[in-house]
Amino acid sequence: MKWVIAFSCLLMVAGCSEETPRDVQALVDAHGCGTCHRIPGIPGATGRTGPPLKEYHRQVYVAGILPNTRETLARFIEDPQAIDPRSAMPDVGVTAEEATLLADYLRSEP
Ligand code: HEC
Structure with missing residues (x-):
């Protein structure tokens, strides 16, 4: 019985130490966000082509155009040119x- 408890604790510790949700990491990897952004x-998200995306909840405008909300940020990430046809960020x-998942992550980052 003791080993079962010990093993469960180990799993819980492993789970808690996970700082970035796996699906966000997978999305960033799959879509190359980190090749252009820190x-x-x-x-591995150390790119310098685009601006660093830190403390995003403090930012007033998304891409300098739309007020920064969960919805506007998600819309920009989904289709940058729909928000700003001159944006250098590709779709x-x-x-x-x-x-929306990515927007939530960026807005939750300290
Ligand atoms: C090929 C390079 C490239 C890739 C890949 C890329 N971006 Fe960008 N991104 C840019 C550039 C350049 C800008 C600045 C242009 C602008 O603000 O319109 C930008 C702007 C942004 C902004 C707005 C920043 C601000 O100042 O408000 C966000 C948010 C963003 N990107 C998120 C992402 C996410 C999330 C991904 C992956 C799903 C991603 N980007 C993939 C190049 C890229």
């Missing part, structure tokens, strides 16, 4: 749902 909490092919 993103806190995402190992990287995320769905609306994936964009």
Whole structure:
């Protein structure tokens, strides 16, 4: 019985030490966000083509155009040119749902 408890504790500790949600990490990897952006909490996201995406909840405007809300940030991530046709960020092919997940992560980062 003791080993079962010990093993469960180990699993819980492993679970708690996970800082970046796996699906966010997977999305960033799959869509190459980290090749262009520095993103806190995402190992390997060290790109310099776009602006660093840290403390995003403190930012007033998304891409200098729209007030920064969960919805506007997700819309920009999903389709940058729909917000600003001159944006240098390409449409990287995320769905609306994936964009919302990424927006939530960026806005929750300290
Ligand atoms: C090929 C490079 C490239 C890739 C890949 C890329 N971006 Fe960008 N991104 C940019 C550039 C350049 C800008 C600045 C242009 C702008 O603000 O319109 C930008 C702007 C942004 C902004 C707005 C920053 C601000 O100042 O408000 C966000 C948020 C963002 N990107 C998130 C992402 C996410 C999330 C991904 C992956 C799903 C991603 N980007 C993939 C190049 C890229």
